[in-house]
Amino acid sequence: MDGMRIIDVGAGSGFFSIALANGLSSPSIVCLDPHYSDERTEQGGALRFVRSLDEPIGDLYLFIDVLEHVDDDLSLLRQYVDYAPTGSVVVVSVPAFQSLWSAHDVFLEHRRRYRMQAVKRLAEESGIEVTDARYLFGSIFPAAWLIRRIRRSKEPRSDMKTASSVVNKLLTRLLIAEHRILENRLFGLSVVVVGVVREHDN
Secondary structure (H helix, E strand, C coil): CCCCEEEEECCCCCHHHHHHHHHCCCCEEEEECCCCCCCEEEHHHCEEEECCCCCCCCCEEEEECCHHHCCCHHHHHHHHHCCCCCCCEEEEEEEECHHHCCHHHHHCCCCCCECHHHHHHHHHHHCEEEEEEEEECHHHHHHHHHHHHHHCCCCCCCCCCCCCHHHHHHHHHHHHHHHHHCCCCCCCCEEEEEEEECCCCC
16 A cells, blocks of 8 residues: 555545545545645645646545536546556445435535446446445435435525534444445445446557
8 A cells, every 4th residue: 555646536625535644654645626726735745735637647546426516427537547557446436316316415516416326337437347336324314315305495505514422423333333234235325336447448
């Protein structure tokens, strides 16, 4: 894992990249987002925040809650997969199930939500060999689905609210246990797909 080159597409605050930078030895991480007001480096140059990248060549590509924001999700994936070395790892996460669509999605400017099979097809069409695919947060799916059916608000608004430390700890433990024990192929709030870049056609 030493010196791993990581490209975090649509990184925003860089939450996931910062966590990786703290856990890896000598990483080279690029947080890529055209909406940054300025470009900068952090953690001694190990973490770069940039608006664009001419040659996005990496060992690990993160698309964490990004594809649902663009009209052409396949083109965005291919934009990076075409540069990626064979065998590079790609991680994609997106919100799951159109039936969960709510004012929260409108607030976040989502274009769509996904089923797992659709994300797998999307990855495969872009040149990725899928090695794992599953739903996340299945244990809280029923409550989230019910709440969104009851509210039915059309005014864009965020569902993000600060929870108590006790609730946070309980949910964290529940979701960690769910992820470790289950390979959830049934339902959840998010879909995550992991794969490796196939050999490029000449």
